[in-house]
Amino acid sequence: MEGSVIKIVGIPDHVTMTWLMMAVVLTFAYILGKNLKKFPDRVQVIFESLTSFIVYTLEDAMGSYGRKFFPLIAGLAVFILVGNLMGLIPGLAQPTANLNTTLALAIISFLVYNYEGIKKHGFINYFKHFAGPIPWMAPLMFPIEVVSHLSRILSLSFRLFGNMFGDEMVVMVLLMLVPFLVPVAGEFIVFANSFLQTFIFCILTVVYIATAIEEHEEEHVGY
């Protein structure tokens, strides 16, 4: 976080870190994809279990329709997880400890779930749901609903950014105070929190997509 080793003049740190991460992950994925075995070795088992976990989660939330979102969710998961874990390597910075990166991720998830909702229910019906059940209250309910949807973007991006930035901060402060052995505890928090935040971000994206798709039926039951 203190600044990465690799610096390109005029381009902020988190962007160069994202590029580095993309290069590493894409190369790794290419090599792994070329050498798939019928009886998987250790590396392949890890990635196969990750893949099947995401598929099971999606199918649990949305049925067989959920399989369509596998590339999106897996992409988010790998991006966030590798981005978070990069902070553990000395000399590298976390791209996710910058609000711009996390905001971009949250906007992707926001656009996807709205697009899916509109595609499923039709443009008019989806926004009719925003207006609520009572016609004369619609002008009041519409802004309320819009604000509550906008708050989803912010809470997604701020949670990831705040957690990663704060964790790195803790490590930095510990390094300043006691530069021997104690920062390991801080690094462990970074390590554990990386997985947790990745999980939360992906699960919430799944939940949002699922509710955007179902929302209509739920309304008929509710009122």
Place this chain on the structure above:
Amino acid sequence: MGKLKDYIERTSYMMVGVQFALAIFIGLAIGYWLDKQFHTFPWLTIFWFFIGLAAGFKNVYRELKKISK
């Protein structure tokens, strides 16, 4: 895999607290911006503050309904 589905649903309840605060701030931001456009300082800010508050409550209500179902 039924357990996992419960878990997924419960995860979304973690959002409620943060969203409640953020909804108010978003409402305030929209109101403040509109006030700057129309030069009517306190009124739209106050109005959108209450819209944000209502949005926060609506989030809580929606989650509560999901729990009690």
